[in-house]
Amino acid sequence: MxxxxxxxxxxxxxxxDSQRLAAEARKNAVRAMIKAGLKAKPNEAFEKLMSIVKRYTSNYPEHFDRLVAEYDVEKELRAKIIAAGQGEYHNTKFRLLVxxxxxxxxxxxxxxxxxxxxxxxxxxxxxxxxxxxxxxxxxxxxxxxxxxxxxxxxxxxxxxxxxxxxxxxxxxxxxxxxxxxxxxxxxxxxxxxxxxxxxxxxxxxxxxxxxxxxxxxx
Missing domain, CATH: 3.40.50.1000 (HAD superfamily/HAD-like)
Structure with missing residues (x-):
């Protein structure tokens, strides 16, 4: 005993449930980036993002920077698109973090x-x-x-x-x-x-x- x-x-x-949180947050981030001007298909961009996460680990701070670098994005739009992704990622994360x-x-x-x-x-x-x-x-x-x-x-x-x-x-x-x-x-x-x-x-x-x-x- x-x-x-x-x-x-x-x-x-x-x-x-961090698995659900991470998936939803990343999907919503991709949608926000596309809305902000990223010319990409949602599923394709999400798969690219997941490859970046796998390669650099989840604690890497520049996932969205790397994703934008995968596309031909005008210099003036890069910061806006990255910020849109980061903002929506955190909004979703805080909503689902229970x-x-x-x-x-x-x-x-x-x-x-x-x-x-x-x-x-x-x-x-x-x-x-x-x-x-x-x-x-x-x-x-x-x-x-x-x-x-x-x-x-x-x-x-x-x-x-x-x-x-x-x-x-x-x-x-x-x-x-x-x-x-x-x-x-x-x-x-x-x-x-x-x-x-x-x-x-x-x-x-x-x-x-x-x-x-x-x-x-x-």
């Missing part, structure tokens, strides 16, 4: 039952904190145990980011759980942590039951 003291969460596709059903209730119940909560996530610190704040879940996490790869100088699935989180929490690995949706999150088991995989469409309230099962050794 394990006495669990800490439960760590990923953010993207764990606390909110917690998955049951997230806040589950976090609240975990806290009431005496568990400490943390985050282990890859990405830029300001960008990930922006998500935490906009999701209105910052009250559940102490800043010292919001572990972001940019600050930790390591990223999942590297073991060092998990050991760093445990060190910050002053928690032995067998008393901690990592909750996430990807194999990189499940890498926490290699340092001795318990793991819970979040499945798409799964009720978030199931997390409570899985934590209880781990504590009972099932």
């Amino acid at each position: 394990a006495r669990i003291k800490w439960v760590f969460f990923d953010i993207d596709n764990t606390l909110f 917690p998955l059903e049951g997230v806040k209730e589950t976090l609240r119940k975990l806290k009431r039952r005496g568990y400490s909560l943390g985050i282990i996530t890859n990405g830029r610190a300001v960008k990930q904190w922006d998500k935490i704040i906009r999701l209105s879940v910052s009250e559940f996490f102490e800043p010292s145990t919001v572990i972001i790869s940019e600050d930790a100088k390591a990223e999942k699935p590297q073991e060092s980011i998990f050991t760093y989180a445990l060190w910050k929490a002053k928690c032995p690995p067998h008393e901690a759980i990592m909750v996430g949706d990807k194999e990189e999150d499940m890498a926490a088991k290699h340092v001795g942590m318990h793991v819970i995989m979040v499945r798409r469409g799964q009720s978030f309230s199931e997390i409570l039951k899985q934590v209880e099962r781990i504590e009972k050794g099932r």
Whole structure:
């Protein structure tokens, strides 16, 4: 039987549906760029944008600049088109950036039952904190145990980011759980942590039951 003291969460596709958000935001951005003067077919431009994201990663700050460079755009129109894409991307993102059903209730119940909560996530610190704040879940996490790869100088699935989180929490690995949706999150088991995989469409309230099962050794 394990006495669990800490439960760590990923953010993207764990606390909110980042897959849907990113797809909708990029599609709307392309439409806005075309409306602003980009001479392109929506589907073609979207595919080009996705190729750019894949090549440069999602944290690259000039996706829309690269997309405009793929087309013959008058110099005077470039800034306007890029700004239109960025503006609509962020408008859509802020509209859809909401917690998955049951997230806040589950976090609240975990806290009431005496568990400490943390985050282990890859990405830029300001960008990930922006998500935490906009999701209105910052009250559940102490800043010292919001572990972001940019600050930790390591990223999942590297073991060092998990050991760093445990060190910050002053928690032995067998008393901690990592909750996430990807194999990189499940890498926490290699340092001795318990793991819970979040499945798409799964009720978030199931997390409570899985934590209880781990504590009972099932």
